[in-house]
Every structure is written in C-alpha cells, then in structure tokens.
Amino acid sequence: MKLFQKKNAPKSAPELIGAQRGCAEGFDLPAAVQPYEKELYDRLRCAVPIIDAAIMKIIRLTGGFRVICSDESFQQELDSFLAGVPVGLTGRSVGCFADNFLDSLLTYGRAVGEIVTDNEQRRIAGLWNGDISKIRISSGADPFSRSYELRAPDGTSRRIAHPERIVYAELTGGNSLLRGLPSLSGILMRIYQCIGQNYDRAGNIRYAVTYKPTGEASDVMFTRERAQQIAREWADGMNSAKYGQVKDFVAVGDVDIKVIGAENQLFDTNVPVRQILEQLIAKLSIPPFLLGLSWSSTERMSSQQADILTSELEYYRRLLTPVICDVGNAYLASVGAEAACTVEWDNINLQDETALAEARLKNAQAREIELRLEKNQNGG
Structure with a gap:
C-alpha cells in the first residue's frame, strides 16, 4: 500500500x-x-x-x-x-x-x-x-x-x-x-618531413669538386687562382642546363669529382609508416x-x-x-x-553485385522449398 x-x-x-x-x-x-x-x-x-x-x-x-x-x-x-x-x-x-x-x-x-x-x-x-x-x-x-x-x-x-x-x-x-590520433599523426609527419629533407640533401644531386696540386712550384703559387677558375667553369657547366645547353667540364691536373651522399643509403620507411597507418585505419574503421x-x-x-x-x-x-x-x-x-x-x-x-544476386537466388529457392513443404503438410 x-x-x-x-x-x-x-x-x-x-x-x-x-x-x-x-x-x-x-x-x-x-x-x-x-x-x-x-x-x-x-x-x-x-x-x-x-x-x-x-x-x-x-x-x-x-x-x-x-x-x-x-x-x-x-x-x-x-x-x-x-x-x-x-x-x-x-x-x-x-x-x-x-x-x-x-x-x-x-x-x-x-x-x-x-x-x-x-x-x-x-x-x-x-x-x-x-x-x-x-x-x-x-x-x-x-x-x-x-x-x-x-x-x-x-x-x-x-x-x-x-x-x-x-x-x-x-x-x-x-x-x-x-x-588519440594527433600523437601518431605527429610521428607520421616527422617521418615524411625527414624523407623530404633527405631528398633535398641526397636526392637533389650535389657534387664535390676537389683539386689536388701536384706539388710543383707553379701549382703551389697559383693554387688559389686555379681553384677559383675550376669553380667558375664548373658552375657555368651546371647552369648551362637552364638554357637548354650541354657543356663539358675540362680541367687540367688532378681533379676529383664525386656525388655528395652517393655512398649513403636512404632509410627504409615502409615499415614504420605502415605501422602508423594501420593504427590510424583501425581507429577510423575503414577497410x-x-x-x-x-x-x-x-x-x-x-x-x-x-x-x-x-x-x-x-x-x-x-x-x-x-x-x-x-x-x-x-x-x-x-x-x-x-x-x-x-x-x-x-x-x-559494399558487397559484389554477383554475390548479392546469388544470395537473393538462394533465398528465393529456400522460400520455394518452404512453401512446397507447407503445401504438402496442408494437403496431407
């Protein structure tokens, strides 16, 4: 009560x-x-x-x-x-x-x-x-x-x-x-930033031109002038590509030319990038x-x-x-x-149309069998 x-x-x-x-x-x-x-x-x-x-x-x-x-x-x-x-x-x-x-x-x-x-x-x-x-x-x-x-x-x-x-x-x-994604995205963006910096350094080819004097008196006296002349000619040869021309670089003496960073290899970023992307996609629930x-x-x-x-x-x-x-x-x-x-x-x-058609066909066949069984039971 x-x-x-x-x-x-x-x-x-x-x-x-x-x-x-x-x-x-x-x-x-x-x-x-x-x-x-x-x-x-x-x-x-x-x-x-x-x-x-x-x-x-x-x-x-x-x-x-x-x-x-x-x-x-x-x-x-x-x-x-x-x-x-x-x-x-x-x-x-x-x-x-x-x-x-x-x-x-x-x-x-x-x-x-x-x-x-x-x-x-x-x-x-x-x-x-x-x-x-x-x-x-x-x-x-x-x-x-x-x-x-x-x-x-x-x-x-x-x-x-x-x-x-x-x-x-x-x-x-x-x-x-x-x-929860900003921290992972920050790591991902740092990886991409490092990839860009590495390609700026190693991907954009730069050359090291080294002039080695022979030790003779003339080379020792004019080493600086010859190095400056080599630098001017090298820069002129590299800049000629801007104007659609190709120039050869000709030098006298012991001149060594190497590509900067050619001995180094870029880091393989496929594994860390994929691991981060897997975390992002798992949070977003997108296949x-x-x-x-x-x-x-x-x-x-x-x-x-x-x-x-x-x-x-x-x-x-x-x-x-x-x-x-x-x-x-x-x-x-x-x-x-x-x-x-x-x-x-x-x-x-989101499924294939063929799979959906087969599913509809099987459902229709199952329904037909059910109706046939009900008809037989009612008739019996």
Whole structure:
C-alpha cells in the first residue's frame, strides 16, 4: 500500500548522476568542444590526407534516406520541403544538412544544428549547422532536458532562448573519432618531413669538386687562382642546363669529382609508416582497400572488413535518425499536421553485385522449398 501512496509523489533527482559527477544538485554537462580542440582536429585533417579521405568516405557510404510521414496526405508536401530547404548560405536539402552534421559528429565527437524559423515563427525558413566550439550544453530543470549557451567572442555567454529548435547529437562519451590520433599523426609527419629533407640533401644531386696540386712550384703559387677558375667553369657547366645547353667540364691536373651522399643509403620507411597507418585505419574503421592501400588481403578478409564497416555505418545512422525526425516533425507541426516521421535508409551495398544476386537466388529457392513443404503438410 505504501508504494501506491507514493505514486503521485514528485520526481526525485537520480542519485547515480550526483554520484558520478560528484555533486548532489545540478546536472551540468562538460563544455562541448574547446576552441583549441576544434582547431587541432581541423589541422589534423588538413595535415594527414588519409584521415580526411576516411571521414569523407564514411559520410558518403552512410547513404541516402527517405523520410516517411505517418499521414500520407502530407507526404508529398514533406518531400518537397526536405528536398528544397535552405541549409546555411550555400546548401539545400535535408541530405546536405545531414552530411554536414555527420561531418561535425565524426570530427569533433558532437554536432549541433538549428531549425531556423521566419519572423512570424510559423514556417521553417531553413536549417543551420552550428559551430560546436561556440556552444555550451547544460541540463535544464531536470537531468533529461538540455539548455544551450552561446559563447561570444569577448568570453561572455548567453542562454539560447529557444532550445527546442536546437538539434544535438554526440558519439559515445562525446569523444571525437580522431581522439588519440594527433600523437601518431605527429610521428607520421616527422617521418615524411625527414624523407623530404633527405631528398633535398641526397636526392637533389650535389657534387664535390676537389683539386689536388701536384706539388710543383707553379701549382703551389697559383693554387688559389686555379681553384677559383675550376669553380667558375664548373658552375657555368651546371647552369648551362637552364638554357637548354650541354657543356663539358675540362680541367687540367688532378681533379676529383664525386656525388655528395652517393655512398649513403636512404632509410627504409615502409615499415614504420605502415605501422602508423594501420593504427590510424583501425581507429577510423575503414577497410584499407577503400583508401587505395594495396595491402595483402584475401577475399574473405575483405568481406569481413566490409561487414564491420557496415555495422559502423548502422551506428552512425542510429545517431542521425532522431535528428532527421526532429526536422521532419518540426515542419509537420508548423503546417498543423498531427503526424510523425520515420526515416527509411537506403541499403548499404559494399558487397559484389554477383554475390548479392546469388544470395537473393538462394533465398528465393529456400522460400520455394518452404512453401512446397507447407503445401504438402496442408494437403496431407
């Protein structure tokens, strides 16, 4: 009976939240992304092309989608809105908004967007992808409602008046997909920098011209003048290639010409570079063959890697689905429709078309056998 008496009691604050965050009251979340952290990830994508290529491929492989309205009478109007809604200054369509949203989600671990309304606040004017480093997120009246603060350039912040127009998502723990990669990328860039310096020294051939006097009195007296003359003639012979000419270098006496660094060998960087790239690709969950890396891989291994990537893409789709539904539901509410949206994603196709056709054939044959057995059982 005591349980039924407490049924209408006000909600109490969850004790686990206070224990995990070290406070009994208040449920402030950490600031989304610091400006220096955002700049670090941006520079990382610019410095290491394979990271940027992997993120762009994940965005494209996530695939397209279609938003389904529960009320079919509003389906055509909803499709027209989602296909032509302005996104920022240059984009258009909810697909463009979802791509930019996922790009921020992968790069910074969090993404934020805004549903912009017109002055009368009756219709949706467009969508905007926000800068996650300028947004601070905290809880509202209870642990499950959020409020947003916008950071100003002078360091102050102001609370966003309409948090219901904000769409927000984050990866597990709010950590970027690139977390842990800056240190490895720093090593990789140092290796490439050393390779460039070695080729500047040894790859760009330089010569050592040595004149050895014979010991005669004339050679000893005019050694300096002869060395200067040899240097002028050698420089003239080397510079003649700029003008499309070929000149021979002719010298009298004991003159020795060697290539600087010819006895040395460049370091083999294949092993350390590949080890670092393996770490990067393992973090990004992209099969190497999708990035143009011709590493030894069997057909079965490639199929397993494609299956793993498919599960990763399904995870990103689960994060994007509520955001897309929020946009569609906001539009339906603005036109006075009492309907809800669902998202229907396109099939992820990373396998060979021949293998897919064979799988469909086997499924059809199995279904035919099942129907035949059911028919025989019913007839018997």
